[in-house]
Amino acid sequence: MKPITGSCLCGKVAFEVTGTPIKFLYCHCRSCQKSTGSIHAANLAFPGGSVRWTQGEDLIELFVDTQENPGFPRCFCRSCGSPVPKLSRNQQFWVVPSGSLDSDPGLKPTANIYWAEHAPWYVSPDQITKHEGPLVQ
Ligand SMILES: [Zn+2]
Ligand SMILES: [Zn+2]
Numbered sequence: 001m002k003p004i005t006g007s008c009l010c011g012k013v014a015f016e017v018t019g020t021p022i023k024f025l026y027c028h029c030r031s032c033q034k035s036t037g038s039i040h041a042a043n044l045a046f047p048g049g050s051v052r053w054t055q056g057e058d059l060i061e062l063f064v065d066t067q068e069n070p071g072f073p074r075c076f077c078r079s080c081g082s083p084v085p086k087l088s089r090n091q092q093f094w095v096v097p098s099g100s101l102d103s104d105p106g107l108k109p110t111a112n113i114y115w116a117e118h119a120p121w122y123v124s125p126d127q128i129t130k131h132e133g134p135l136v137q
Pocket of ligand 1: 078
């Protein structure tokens with residue numbers, strides 16, 4: 001199978017993912033809201049051994065959450081702050097931020113997890129208007 005490639009926003013950290021994704025989930029936990037600065041995370045899970053760094057591994061910073069989800073690891077590019085793949089807490093699988101991928105992983109999200117913590121202002125994207133570009137030029 002051809003590897004899927006991914007990278008951070010500045011491009012200094014890059015990786016390849018092989019193997020078949022196990023799951024694609026939206027996570028609404030407070031830890032994901034805080035660390036993404038957004039409404040939820042959108043992560044793929046791949047089997048252990050699926051991710052290979054192709055550049056910039058030395059720029060990856062590890063942060064371990066002590067507040068919202070104590071012990072939960074976060075990895076990001078030290079240069080641009082983008083989330084990058086990390087091993088799960090039990091080291092059994094890779095958690096890959098879907099927005100870091102450079103091509104279609106070939107599956108769609110199937111579940112919202114930690115829905116009990118979802119933002120009170122959440123609305124489904126299908127409930128609000130869509131614009132091809134910015135709302136105001
Ligand atoms: Zn970067
Ligand atoms: Zn989460």
